[in-house]
Amino acid sequence: MENTEDIRPKRREPAALDAFDRKILAALAADADQSYAALGEKVGLSPPAVHERVRRLKRSGVIRDVVARLDGTSVGKPLTAFMHVEAAGWGKSERLMQIARFPEVEEMHSVAGDASMILKVRMENPQALEFLLGQIHAVPGVHGTKSYIALSTYLDRPVQADVTVGWPAVPFSSE
Amino acid sequence: MENTEDIRPKRREPAALDAFDRKILAALAADADQSYAALGEKVGLSPPAVHERVRRLKRSGVIRDVVARLDGTSVGKPLTAFMHVEAAGWGKSERLMQIARFPEVEEMHSVAGDASMILKVRMENPQALEFLLGQIHAVPGVHGTKSYIALSTYLDRPVQADVTVGWPAVPFSSE
């Protein structure tokens, strides 16, 4: 055919998600234990088509991973807490990062606001929380911490594929 | 045999997790896309044995669910924030619960501390955040809110199966 040596990246754009992708993502974010046949029926595609799309979504990073969500209490960590850490200069010292090694630490974000870092942790008991606080205060530059212990969790779900569109207009009252 | 009509519950105890269960949970919390054969090899059990254990772990609730974790930015919500809501008397009004209808709201906890409720939200942009704040302030009893916008997320993982045992002794320095 052609002998053009043109090896332009040819990189396809991230290719914005279409309606099918959205439905697939919504379904998988709610339950990843479905067969491609079941997914296909929900979104209106054949199993192979869904398979190919999921493959692409995973490789492109839209789907970060597929995981089993465990019950904190069942694995021995009934105490959930959010910890605000105030650190000097800049929060993300390598030292502070090591706190992430504890399996009790699930999230770690640097934030704009009073705190320089917010952690989500899940502990065995108050004593364990105290120990962790000790570890954090031992980090150079940490000024102080504020802990908020969760009494009840009313909602805890993964990133949803849907986005609210007509913001001012809200879904209240209607139901 | 016996003709005893004794229909005592006979309910088996939750049966504490053994080493095999722990390994299976740890593996599935990291990656639920593995075959039972692969899992079996990791934990030292046959595929059917792993299958049976996973089945039990799911039914008993230790494994809440299996989900695909999506990339916030890819689905159009690059802005993550934690919102502290101060509400009168008690936070958990039915009205406030309706906030959970927004797909932008991922977590909702009542907490002990200054705030009566902490939300984790993921928005499209600051405007969307503003609209959501408006919705929250419109809820009767809400005194105020404090928002912490995440600048960077250094860690974001599901509940880990492992628990730190010898707390005072920490994994630092060693590596």
Add this chain to the structure above:
DNA sequence: CTTTTCCGCCGAATAATCTTCGGCAAGATT
């Protein structure tokens, strides 16, 4: 307005996995 190219879907076929089913062995119970 055609022709060409590319992309993504479908249906069928194969490969792999899941799931079920006896049978067996170890520990607990009687």
Add this chain to the structure above:
DNA sequence: AATCTTGCCGAAGATTATTCGGCGGAAAAG
């Protein structure tokens, strides 16, 4: 010591994942 229970394994069948060729439809090229 006999019995019961529990949980494992290997094998077999059912279901699913994955690959493949071919077929449009839309966009780009002519």
